[in-house]
Amino acid sequence: MTVRYFTAVVRSEPDAASRQNHYLEALRAHCGPTLDVQVGWFKPKKLAPCKQCSEDWLCGCPRKVRSYEEKETDVALAAAMVADAARGCADLSLLVSADSDFAPAIRALKQVRPEQQVIMAMPPGNPKPHKRFTDLGYFSINETALRRSQLPESILDPRTRTERRRPMKWI
Structure with missing residues (x-):
């Protein structure tokens, strides 16, 4: 992993x-x-x-x-998601973001590897993904979970x- x-x-x-x-x-x-x-x-x-x-x-x-x-941050993330899919590096991609700009990258990932699951972890204040994201799993991260996840x-x-x-x- x-x-x-x-x-x-x-x-x-x-x-x-x-x-x-x-x-x-x-x-x-x-x-x-x-x-x-x-x-x-x-x-x-x-x-x-x-x-x-x-x-x-x-x-x-x-x-x-x-x-x-x-x-370069968002573009690098999007490129890595697609590259990882092309190399078959993962069965699942977990994207911690609510940014709808990632929709094209997820579509490209699905073209390269349709069977790969993509799940969005929505930061606090973002209850569900933008309507541009279809057929994705998602869950909301609440403040309590963030506090428990600190180093x-x-x-x-x-x-x-x-x-x-x-x-x-x-x-």
């Missing part, structure tokens, strides 16, 4: 990025070789002109608003023999 985890490390928030990297290392230590982490990136997003000087959002005015767009407070990394502790902000 392989668990593929797709994410992108936040930008312009060093503390949040540090916690996220710490989490990824703890996941790797906890799961070992069954975990495959794919890391995308964030691209600065063009915003409307500054309301103070009418220049672009990179102007020198005191108010700074930055926005970023996640890149232990302390994980020993067997590779580095270091202890990874859950950041206080996550408790």
Whole structure:
């Protein structure tokens, strides 16, 4: 069994990025070789002109608003689902997302391997899949299940023999 985890490390928030990297290392230590982490990136997003000087959002005015767009994460996940189906790597794909953008990837997966089951695990606040998803199994993840699924407070990394502790902000 392989668990593929797709994410992108936040930008312009060093503390949040540090916690996220710490989490990824703890996941790797906890799961070992069954975990495959794919890391995308964030691209600065063009915003409307500054309301103070009418220049672009990179102007020198005191108010700074930055926005970023996640890149490659969803596409990498979709490509991996189809590639895994083509290689016959799995009998089941469990997609933890409510994003309707995955519908084309699931259709492609089903064309490559019609017998492969696809189940969507819907994050809290998303009771059922978008109508673009047909013939899929699904279930809702509730807050209680998320809390019970957290990593232990302390994980020993067997590779580095270091202890990874859950950041206080996550408790």
